[in-house]
Amino acid sequence: MSDESLITTLKTLCEFNNVQITQTFSSKSKQVAKVRCLENTNTFEITNLTNNTVTLIDNLEETAEAIQLLMNETFAITSFWEVIFVSIVSQYLRNAS
Numbered sequence: 001m002s003d004e005s006l007i008t009t010l011k012t013l014c015e016f017n018n019v020q021i022t023q024t025f026s027s028k029s030k031q032v033a034k035v036r037c038l039e040n041t042n043t044f045e046i047t048n049l050t051n052n053t054v055t056l057i058d059n060l061e062e063t064a065e066a067i068q069l070l071m072n073e074t075f076a077i078t079s080f081w082e083v084i085f086v087s088i089v090s091q092y093l094r095n096a097s
Helices: 003-015 060-096
Strands: 022-027 030-037 044-048 053-057
Touching (some): 003 060, 030 060
Antiparallel strands (some): 044 053
16 A cells, blocks of 8 residues: 555544544555554554554654554565465475375
8 A cells, every 4th residue: 555545534534533433554465453543532443453453643654654664564464374385385396205
């Protein structure tokens, strides 16, 4: 997700902060965060879905950075395990032949 579209999404959440709207963010098909703007405020509540921690941030740009970090962190972890898996399978196939 581009920075611009992320900022637009977050602005929209706060524009309609009189109702409960939650935006879910994913990385590599894995949900990593849920974000909402607290009612009648400009405070974002970020729920990290990998460890269920909740963070409150009052700044739009900082919120966008936090979400990008969560998405990139999850991508890096997923990529690491994919590399390990491919390595193990490759080694198994070499030994089997």
